[in-house]
Amino acid sequence: MAETISVQQSRELDQKTINEVGIPSLVLMERAALKIYGDLLANDELDLTKVLVLVGSGNNGGDALDVARLLETHGFDTSVLLIGKPQSRSEQMERQLQICDYYQVKHVFLDEDFGQYTTIVDGLFGSGLARAVEGDFATAIDKANQSGVKIHAIDIPSGLNGDSGEVMGTAVKATSTSTLAYAKTGMVLSQAKPYTGKIFVDDIGIYLHDHYEE
Numbered sequence: 543m544a545e546t547i548s549v550q551q552s553r554e555l556d557q558k559t560i561n562e563v564g565i566p567s568l569v570l571m572e573r574a575a576l577k578i579y580g581d582l583l584a585n586d587e588l589d590l591t592k593v594l595v596l597v598g599s600g601n602n603g604g605d606a607l608d609v610a611r612l613l614e615t616h617g618f619d620t621s622v623l624l625i626g627k628p629q630s631r632s633e634q635m636e637r638q639l640q641i642c643d644y645y646q647v648k649h650v651f652l653d654e655d656f657g658q659y660t661t662i663v664d665g666l667f668g669s670g671l672a673r674a675v676e677g678d679f680a681t682a683i684d685k686a687n688q689s690g691v692k693i694h695a696i697d698i699p700s701g702l703n704g705d706s707g708e709v710m711g712t713a714v715k716a717t718s719t720s721t722l723a724y725a726k727t728g729m730v731l732s733q734a735k736p737y738t739g740k741i742f743v744d745d746i747g748i749y750l751h752d753h754y755e756e
């Protein structure tokens with residue numbers, strides 16, 4: 543496994559790539575979504591016949607909406623479930639929501655039967671997880687885990703502490719995870735395995751040492 547980084551390093555690297563290197567945030571997000579979409583197609587454990595995408599209010603949610611649009615425009619039956627207060631949405635997430643609404647991606651709500659789906663994509667939280675998961679977010683994670691449906695997580699399984707590998711209240715038990723740029727230190731610890739599943743490390747142009755390393 544290549545180098546791992548801390549959550550804080552990941553957030554600083556994102557910002558350095560945007561502000562110092564000069565790659566716009568939405569470009570990074572599109573590169574991330576294309577890689578995640580590719581991981582979904584390549585993972586023969588996942589049946590993409592009917593996909594439910596769980597969407598948080600930040601850029602992890604933005605990634606998820608971008609992936610939902612890619613699935614929808616390529617003919618996969620895709621639905622999005624938005625969790626969180628509309629007023630707390632990031633600019634990038636809002637933009638991705640506008641694009642999904644152009645393509646009329648179906649919206650469903652928390653009372654949805656998760657068991658009718660063949661794959662669930664987790665875009666609730668990534669490196670922005672800041673406290674124990676509660677409320678609707680916890681309900682969505684617990685429903686996903688109890689549904690028996692295979693889950694693919696974006697960046698970090700939601701609810702998992704990316705530094706310690708500990709569960710913060712509750713956490714997604716993913717079959718697989720597409721982590722962006724580098725695996726986060728807590729994700730490769732043995733106690734994290736039930737939550738990360740198979741980890742895909744996706745090159746999206748964010749580099750510790752200004753060049754890609756296998």
Ligand SMILES: NC(=O)C1=CN([C@@H]2O[C@H](COP(=O)(O)OP(=O)(O)OC[C@H]3O[C@@H](n4cnc5c(N)ncnc54)[C@H](O)[C@@H]3O)[C@@H](O)[C@H]2O)[C@H](O)CC1
Pocket residue numbers: 556557560566567568570571574598599600601602603605632666667668669670671672673674675676679696697698722
């Ligand atoms: N341009 C970029 O920076 C890229 C980021 N990538 C993706 O972005 C996420 C990190 O996004 P961020 O908006 O910073 O945070 P999250 O989406 O992880 O969290 C959303 C939001 O949730 C709030 N929050 C935190 N903890 C809780 C909680 N327990 N309950 C409720 N709400 C909570 C907090 O306010 C956060 O802002 C990263 O993981 C990537 O997926 C791109 O992929 C690459 C470019």
Ligand SMILES: [K+]
Pocket residue numbers: 602664665666667668695696697698699700
């Ligand atoms: K996630």
